[in-house]
Amino acid sequence: MSGAREILLGSWRARISLGVIGLFVFLAIFGTLLAPYDPDASSLDLLEPPTWSHPLGTTENGADVLSQVMAGARVSILVGFAAAIISAVIGSVVGLASGYFGGWTDRILDSLENWFLVIPTLPLMIVLARIWNPSLLVLIAVIGLTSWAGTGRIVRAQVLTLRERAFVERARALGARDRYIIKTHILPNTLPLIFANTVLIVAVAILSEAALSFLGLGDPTRISWGTMIENAFDSGAPSEGAWWYLIPPGLCITLLVLAIATLGYLFEEYVNPRLQEVTTI
Amino acid sequence: MSARWLIGKLGVMAATLLFVIVFNFFLFRVMGDPTAQLARLPQATPEEIDKLKADYGLDKSLGGQFVDYMGDTLTLDLGISQRSREPVWDEIKDAIPWTLLLVGTGTLIATIIGSWMGVAAATRRGTRTDDGLLGFSLFTYAAPEYWLGILLILVFAVWIPIFPAGLQMSPGVEFSSWWAEVTDVLDHLILPATAMTLLLLGQYFLIMRSSMVDVLTEDFVVVKRATGLPWHRVVRSHAVPNALLPLVTIAAIQFGLVAGGAITIETIFSWPGLGELNFAAINDKDFPVLQGTFLVFSAGVILANFLADCLYFYLDPRVQSR
Amino acid sequence: MSALLEVGDLRVTHGENPIVDGVDLTLNQGEALGLAGESGCGKTTTALSLMKLLPDGLSQSGKITLRPQGLEEPINIDRRTERGMGLVRWRHISLVFQGAMNSLDPVQRVDAQIDEAIRLHERVGSSKEVRARIDELLETVGITPALGHRYAHQLSGGQRQRVMIALALACRPSLVIADEPTTALDVVMQAQVLQLLEQLRERLGLALILISHDLGVLAETCDRIAVMYAGRIVESGSVEAIFGSPQHPYTKRLLETLPVIGGSRGLSAPIAGAPPDPGESVEGCRFRPRCPYAKDECLKDPPLREVAPAHASACHFAPWSEWPAGNGDGGGGAP
Numbered sequence: 013m014s015g016a017r018e019i020l021l022g023s024w025r026a027r028i029s030l031g032v033i034g035l036f037v038f039l040a041i042f043g044t045l046l047a048p049y050d051p052d053a054s055s056l057d058l059l060e061p062p063t064w065s066h067p068l069g070t071t072e073n074g075a076d077v078l079s080q081v082m083a084g085a086r087v088s089i090l091v092g093f094a095a096a097i098i099s100a101v102i103g104s105v106v107g108l109a110s111g112y113f114g115g116w117t118d119r120i121l122d123s124l125e126n127w128f129l130v131i132p133t134l135p136l137m138i139v140l141a142r143i144w145n146p147s148l149l150v151l152i153a154v155i156g157l158t159s160w161a162g163t164g165r166i167v168r169a170q171v172l173t174l175r176e177r178a179f180v181e182r183a184r185a186l187g188a189r190d191r192y193i194i195k196t197h198i199l200p201n202t203l204p205l206i207f208a209n210t211v212l213i214v215a216v217a218i219l220s221e222a223a224l225s226f227l228g229l230g231d232p233t234r235i236s237w238g239t240m241i242e243n244a245f246d247s248g249a250p251s252e253g254a255w256w257y258l259i260p261p262g263l264c265i266t267l268l269v270l271a272i273a274t275l276g277y278l279f280e281e282y283v284n285p286r287l288q289e290v291t292t293i
Numbered sequence: 294m295s296a297r298w299l300i301g302k303l304g305v306m307a308a309t310l311l312f313v314i315v316f317n318f319f320l321f322r323v324m325g326d327p328t329a330q331l332a333r334l335p336q337a338t339p340e341e342i343d344k345l346k347a348d349y350g351l352d353k354s355l356g357g358q359f360v361d362y363m364g365d366t367l368t369l370d371l372g373i374s375q376r377s378r379e380p381v382w383d384e385i386k387d388a389i390p391w392t393l394l395l396v397g398t399g400t401l402i403a404t405i406i407g408s409w410m411g412v413a414a415a416t417r418r419g420t421r422t423d424d425g426l427l428g429f430s431l432f433t434y435a436a437p438e439y440w441l442g443i444l445l446i447l448v449f450a451v452w453i454p455i456f457p458a459g460l461q462m463s464p465g466v467e468f469s470s471w472w473a474e475v476t477d478v479l480d481h482l483i484l485p486a487t488a489m490t491l492l493l494l495g496q497y498f499l500i501m502r503s504s505m506v507d508v509l510t511e512d513f514v515v516v517k518r519a520t521g522l523p524w525h526r527v528v529r530s531h532a533v534p535n536a537l538l539p540l541v542t543i544a545a546i547q548f549g550l551v552a553g554g555a556i557t558i559e560t561i562f563s564w565p566g567l568g569e570l571n572f573a574a575i576n577d578k579d580f581p582v583l584q585g586t587f588l589v590f591s592a593g594v595i596l597a598n599f600l601a602d603c604l605y606f607y608l609d610p611r612v613q614s615r
Numbered sequence: 616m617s618a619l620l621e622v623g624d625l626r627v628t629h630g631e632n633p634i635v636d637g638v639d640l641t642l643n644q645g646e647a648l649g650l651a652g653e654s655g656c657g658k659t660t661t662a663l664s665l666m667k668l669l670p671d672g673l674s675q676s677g678k679i680t681l682r683p684q685g686l687e688e689p690i691n692i693d694r695r696t697e698r699g700m701g702l703v704r705w706r707h708i709s710l711v712f713q714g715a716m717n718s719l720d721p722v723q724r725v726d727a728q729i730d731e732a733i734r735l736h737e738r739v740g741s742s743k744e745v746r747a748r749i750d751e752l753l754e755t756v757g758i759t760p761a762l763g764h765r766y767a768h769q770l771s772g773g774q775r776q777r778v779m780i781a782l783a784l785a786c787r788p789s790l791v792i793a794d795e796p797t798t799a800l801d802v803v804m805q806a807q808v809l810q811l812l813e814q815l816r817e818r819l820g821l822a823l824i825l826i827s828h829d830l831g832v833l834a835e836t837c838d839r840i841a842v843m844y845a846g847r848i849v850e851s852g853s854v855e856a857i858f859g860s861p862q863h864p865y866t867k868r869l870l871e872t873l874p875v876i877g878g879s880r881g882l883s884a885p886i887a888g889a890p891p892d893p894g895e896s897v898e899g900c901r902f903r904p905r906c907p908y909a910k911d912e913c914l915k916d917p918p919l920r921e922v923a924p925a926h927a928s929a930c931h932f933a934p935w936s937e938w939p940a941g942n943g944d945g946g947g948g949a950p
Contacts, residue, residue, distance in 0.1 A: 129546065130309055130598060134553030135571065135590045139320065139583055142575055215435070222437055223557060227575055241440055245561065250446045250458065258447060262440030269435035512717040519668055520732040520782075521704040524697070531720050538722075610722055610766045 025274055032271035036264070039085035047079035051235050059249070062256050069256035071240075072247035080235050081260045087225075087236035088268065091151050092218035098156030099217070100163055100210040107167025108202070112175060112194065122168070128161035134223060141229040148231045155220045163209050170202050208283045211276035215269045222265050237261035299606055306599040313591045317584055318362045371588070372581035376573070381585040384570060389589070391461060392555050392566030398482060399489025400551065407494050408540065411501025412533060415509060426502075430495035439557035442488035446561070449484060456484050459563040485562040492554045493547070500543045504536040511535075538609050545601035552590045617682050617689075619644045619789055619822050620665075625677035627660050627669065627846075632893035634660050634673065636846035639919070644684060644789065647816060647823040649833030649854075651869065652843035653890055658826045661843070662792045665824075666708055667692065667700050683707045683789040706736045709783040711776075713795035718779055719767035725778050726753075726763035732785045752781040756811060773804040780811065790822045797832055809836050831873050834858060842866045845890050845901040848919055852926035862928035862935055864906045900931070908932065908939075 021027065044051070055074030062069045068077035110121040140154045174180060174197065183193050224230055225238025240261040244250075249257045365371070371381040410430075414423045433441075450458035457463065461481050468474040508514065509532055517527045559568030567586050574582035606612055620642040627635040635657040642648050650658045664675045679692040681703070690703055712718040720728060729749045739745050750760035756777040767775060776796060783791050793812065797805040813836050816823055827833050833840055834854055841851040842865065850863040861867045868886045888905040891897050897904070899914040906913070912931050921927050922934040 127309060127312055130549070130591075130595060131313065132549035132552035132590050132594050134549075134556060135587045138556070138571065138575060139587050142578065142580075142583060143320070219435075219437060223439070223553065226437070226439055226557065227560070227572060229575065238437075241437075241443070245443060250443055250451055253447065253451050255447060258440075258443055262437055262444070265440070266432065266436040270431060273431060273435060512712050513720045515663075515668060516710065516712060516718050516782075517720065519666055519704055519710045521701045521706065521735050522731075523701055531723070534722055535720070608722075611768050 023278070026278055029271035029274040032267055033275070036085050036268050037089055039082050040089035041086075043082040043085050047076070047082045049076035049079040051075060051080045051083040059247075059252055059254050059257065061254075068260055069254070071243065071257055072249070077240075077257055077260060080240055081237070081264060083235045084237040084240060084261060085264070087148065087231065087234050088218050088221060088265065091148065091155065091221040092214045092272075094152045095155035095159065095217040095221070096210050096214040098152065099159040099213050100206055102156070103160035103163025104167050104202075104206050106160065107164040108171055108194065108198070110164070111168040111171030112190070112198065118168075121164075125161045125164045125168070128158065129165070133158055133220070137220060137224060138227065138229065141224055146229045146231060148234065151221055151224060151229075151231065154224070155217050159213055159216060159220070163206065163213065166205060166209055167202055170205055171198055174198050174201055204283045208276065208279035211272060211279055215272040215276060218265065218269055218272070237265050298612060299603065302599060302602045306595055309595050310592060313588065313595070314363070314366055317366075317588055318359060320584075366588070371585040374574075374582045375579040376577045376582070381581050384582065385567065385585055385589055388565060388567045388570045391564060392559070392568060394478075394482065395485055395489060395559065395564055395566060396551055396555055398486040399493060399554075402486065403490045403493035403497050404544070406490070407497030408501045408533075408537070410494075410498045411503075412505055412528065412536075414498070414502045415505030415536075416528060418506065426498065430498045432495075433491045434495040436491075437557075438488050438492040438554050439561050441491050442485065442558050442561040445484045445487055457481050458484075459561070461564055481562075485558050485564050488558045488561070489551075489554055492550065492558075496547050496550065497540070497544060500540050501536060504539045504543075505532060507539075508532050508536045538605065541601050541605045541608065545598045548594045548597045548601075551597075552594055555590075618642060619646070619682055619684075621678070621680045621682075622665070623678040625661065625664060625675065625679065627657070627664055627673055627675045629673055629893060633846055634893050635664065635675075638677075638843075638846075638848055640841065640848075642790070642822055642824065645816070645820045645822055646839065647825060647837040649830075649837035649840040650824060650826045650843060651828065651830050651833055651840055653828060655890055656843045657846040658843050659794055662710070662794055662824065662826055665692070665792065666704055666710065667695070667697075668704075668710075681707055681790070702736075705732055705783075705788065706786045707788050708790045708792065709786070709788045711779050711783045711791065711793040711796050713798045716767070716772070716775065716799075719775065719782075721767055724764055724766055725770070729753075729763070729778075729782050729785050732782060736786045749785075752785060753778070755784070755815070756781045757807075772800055773807065776800060776804070776808055777811065780808075780815070784815065784819070784821075787819070788821075790824065792824045792826070794826045795828070796825070798827070798829075805832070812836055830858075830869055842869065845897075846893070847901065847929065848927075849902065849929045850927065851919075852923070856923065856926045860923075860935075862922050862926060862933040863902075863930045864908050865902050867938055900929075 039046075053075055055070065057066070057070045057074050059072050060066060060070045060074075066076050066078065068081065071077060071080065106121050106125060110118045110125070136158050137154050140157070141150055144150045144154075180193060180197055183197060221230070221236065222238035222241075225236045226242045228242060230236050230239045230242075238261075241258070244254065244257045244261075369382050371385070373379070374381050374384060377384065410426050414426045417423050446458045449456045457480060459481075462474070462477050463481075466477070468477065514527060514532055517531050518524065522531075555566060556568035556571050558564070559566045560572040563569065567589060570582060571586040571590075573579070574586065618641045620640065622638060622640040625635055625638040625640075626633060638657075638661055640648070640661075650661065652658050660669070660673070663669050665679060667675070669675055675693075677693060681690040681692055683690070690707065692700070692703065695703060719725065723731075726749050729752060730745055733739060733745060733748065749763060753760050753763050758774060758777050758781065762770065762774065763778075767778075770778065776799075780796075783793075796812070797808050800808060809832065812823065812825075815821060816836075823836070825833055825837055830840075837854055839851065839853050840857045841848050842857070842863065843849065844865050850857065850861065850866045852862070857866060858870065861870055872885065886905060891901060891904075900906070900909070900917050903909045903913040910932075915931070917929045917931045919927050919929040928934070
């Protein structure tokens, strides 16, 4: 996708966003190795402000905030991307089936989709996450299973438009089977849309993971930015004025989501006019 | 007939609500066996477990349980809280007004400021004002609302102690008058409402901006200007009213965001609404309360959507004569 | 008697690109001028610039002077500020757009829109007076006053167009600009609206600038016609002169595309090629790439000059007494 490359390297916004995402992905992979301390290691310096040995200060257990921040990147990146992919797959399949086959399939799937769109997402995620025992896998599953409706609706709309186009009718008249039509005509014209949308879903997924972790439904064996905020808040960091503990995790979430959302909107802008042009493999 | 459109929406609302109630049932019965949770109660003998099972109706068949559940729910019997042993509905009933206060205030202010920002950005498209506003709203979108809430506490309740850091009222205080009590609540409302506003501001801004940009390309805007109407009046009296219409519909889709925000923000500020109830239930694994609050949140969002539809019906003459 | 409207060297640019490239127009009281040409030739832009209604990003220059009857001082539109224009718009010049679906505020009742326009320019007495005036306006255009209380979407296309005309007349202007007023209507409605415009012209002594890509429409209502191409006027003259003896190859081709009763039944061939983009620079005559009569001389910019009494053309080879067979469309002469 040469178009993607021209967006990514085009504006300064895109380049900075890419850089930020790259940084966090790097931390996700190497964060625990490069962290100056073991993120869980406690010490006697409880809730200390930043010093040379602890550039971002310490937590209520004496753990190094910087190390926790670095280690926390992994959960956000992992859950964010994995959940978004699951959501994209479910949404695309539902949207495709709904838009292409129409009839009862459409009626049922579309109602299901609308229902998921109306239901408040976080309360639903909370309920699902609480039924099962909290872990990384549960988080990914819960977020993935509840965030697909947006993609589904977009895909369905696109497939509906494509289905009416002359080239699809022609293909059918020539005796092409559904699977062929979907593969060669529908999919190539829908994938860019799905891609652009999925990028934005990653941002939403990261925010969802952080919220769930903050509420205590995160993986207890791992540090994540959400759990950091939770721990900080629970241990009275606000009243202690422990800004070094409170600001970094939230800032990381904000920056990462900002970067992803910026790229997502750029892709979306790019994809939209292109939707008028139609391609076949 | 105009009313048919409205009745149609009412029907959709009822159907969606019904589906939520049914979903709620299967969610808890089928996906997680409450008996397992009950078994974790300390020192529960098998007889006690059996008795609890009977109390919760878990000894009946699935079909029987479903009928019981439907009957109970529709009469607002949402079970007993595992933690407090109080009826779930009573706890919810007391919490709803507080959540409405928080959510209502936040939504109102966010709508007003967001719309105003949206108009400002749309009429200055491409300028630095527009870019600045877009950047600001993107930031409030990306920043977790509970984190912003905590920062608000840090700055305005700890460092510069102007506002209280939590609760809805000063505890243990005798109020000299009704008015004093109200001002105390308002004082406690400011920080959480600000967090709620920040959560929604970006969304409403973007929607209004996009809507205004579309409206400003319409022919009638040129015609109004051609009649000699000064530009600020064209914007205020003609463009904005038309741009508000899509805002109502699209903003309604965002109501789920409000519910999520209520949970996290009330948690931060110990605000005694549905959100805090939900949060406590998470920690206690209090499933009846979790189930109940989920139901009420969903019902609230569905109802809000319907009210938005009603508002749209009232505002748009094109729908009224369909 | 001095002219009602005088336009001198009107230019509209989009950054570097010229949209309207030096247009001169004169219109007398009560006269009807037709502005003809393909889409994108700058006719609508010219019309909007007369009222200084151009969108941001377009800048205009050139002299525009309006001398409505009864006013001592002429109105120098080009020198007016936005606030100053507020007094001129609708009071002296008004506008009728095509496709009136979106030309009326969808959430405001139709009579309220006329009311608003009137109140902007006149100190009105009682609301009963205004009401009576609105009703009269609606009746003039053939709309029963009761319909005035409706919203735009509750009226048919033809009704909406009439309401637009009533609105345009609300402040009794001297000049009305109608931009493709019949394009969105069927043939029957088209005839009715044109007839209405003609009647109003006679009754109220209105001057009219009628813009259309359809020369046939212009022939019915206008006294004079100006043909535009790529931002310039390439020919102007009386209706009889233009139709009877066109003096520019573009006009000739436009006339050929009109179906003639009794003529051959086939679809006439469209003019090959397309007008140049505003950004494209063309050497010499803008029409040269599509002109069947183009020669080397056409690489020089042809000025608009009088080739017969009150008949001007921007073709080097005008006056044309007869039209020889050309080289087919397009590509005549050196590239």
